[in-house]
Amino acid sequence: MLVITDGLAIPLDEIQLDAIRAQGAGGQNVNKVSSAIHLRFDIGASSLPEAYKARLLGLKDRRISGTGVIVLKAQRFRTQEKNRREALRRLAEIIRGVTVEAPDRKPTRPTPGSRLRRLEGKARRGRIKALRGKIDD
Numbered sequence: 768m769l770v771i772t773d774g775l776a777i778p779l780d781e782i783q784l785d786a787i788r789a790q791g792a793g794g795q796n797v798n799k800v801s802s803a804i805h806l807r808f809d810i811g812a813s814s815l816p817e818a819y820k821a822r823l824l825g826l827k828d829r830r831i832s833g834t835g836v837i838v839l840k841a842q843r844f845r846t847q848e849k850n851r852r853e854a855l856r857r858l859a860e861i862i863r864g865v866t867v868e869a870p871d872r873k874p875t876r877p878t879p880g881s882r883l884r885r886l887e888g889k890a891r892r893g894r895i896k897a898l899r900g901k902i903d904d
Contacts, residue, residue, distance in 0.1 A: 769855055771862050781814060782858065783807040784851060789842040803842035806854040810835045815862070822865035830861070837861060 768776040789803035810823050810831070824835055831837050841854035877885075 769859055771859050772866055775815075775819075775862075775866065777808075777813065777815070777862070781808065781812070782855070784854065786847055787840075791842075802845060802847045802850060803840060804847065804850040804854045806837075806839040806841070806858060808837040808858055810837065819862065819865050823862065826861075826865070828861070 768778060769782065770776045783806070785805045785807075786801040787803045787805050788798065788801050810820050813820070815823070823831065823837075830839060837858060839854050839857050841850040841857065843853060844850050
């Protein structure tokens with residue numbers, strides 16, 4: 768189980784983890800060892816609550832495909848196990864982000880004093896810019 772919050776966990780059989788060869792520079796083992804992890808998590812087919820699924824699908828995140836699959840690639844570490852943990856941590860972080868509900872915004876208005884200060888600042892700036900013009904004799 769991948770624990771997201773105290774009351775939310777995802778079974779590991781819903782997460783597809785594949786070992787692939789890492790990109791970039793390496794040593795003699797670079798073309799022999801599959802140490803990077805490619806993680807795929809299908810949001811629609813998961814056991815997440817519907818509200819969380821909707822929020823995840825509504826995210827503007829390039830890691831979420833058009834078909835609703837979260838795709839992560841972890842290759843920072845040299846061992847497969849560390850990269851596996853890193854991929855699962857990043858998945859949990861994405862899901863944890865949608866579990867927190869943003870408070871409703873209460874519209875506010877600028878105070879009369881702040882309006883006056885803004886207009887005075889604009890007038891002062893305009894006077895400074897007017898002094899930059901050409902001088903007539």
